[in-house]
Amino acid sequence: MIVGIGVDLVDIGRFERTIERTPKLLERLFSPAERLLKPRSLAARYAAKEALIKALGGSDGVHWTEIEVTPEASGRPWFTVTGSTADVVAARGITTLHLSMSHDAGLATAYVIAESARLESAQ
Template identity: 55%
Template sequence: MIVGVGVDLVDIARFERAVRRTPALIPRLFAPGERELPAHSLAARFAAKEALVKAVGHSTGFGWQDMEVVSDAEGNPSFRIGGGLATLADRLGIRSFHLSMTHDAGVACAFVVAERSAA
């Protein structure tokens, strides 16, 4: 059963300017395993995190470090969640987050579906 969906779009050039202006955004927004990626990949991951917030309906009680975008051996993205987000997901009965990301023509986009297991 779907609990929520979220989508977000990030202008990559604007994201790059923000990071150049405020380098402290990188450690604030991204887990250590994400930080060395190129700007277009970071923009897509930021969009993914924003989309996840929309899928759960709010951002109260968890932070950016509670959600990390990881890829499997084939390059398929997913979330590794922890902290307050894991607690919220458990409370909402969310058992999985489905993630799709893309970047093209200067924008990065992500789509997230939060799913509860059938009861």
């Protein structure tokens, strides 16, 4: 059952300028492995993390560096969540997070679907 949907769009040029002005943002937003990526890939990961927060219904208990976008062997992007962020995902009954990302024409976008295995009873 779908319990949340999130989407985000990032202007890659604007994102790059922000990172140039405030390099410490890289440490606040991305895992050490992610920080090695090109700016367009970081912009897509930023969009993915924003979309995840939207799909979760808010950022309470969520920490950016506890969300890492990791590719499967096939290249498909996947979230690896740890710490209190993993606790938030579990507490909300989310069992699967679906992620799609893309970057082209100066824009990066991400779409997230949060899914739960349990059906909520109507009250």
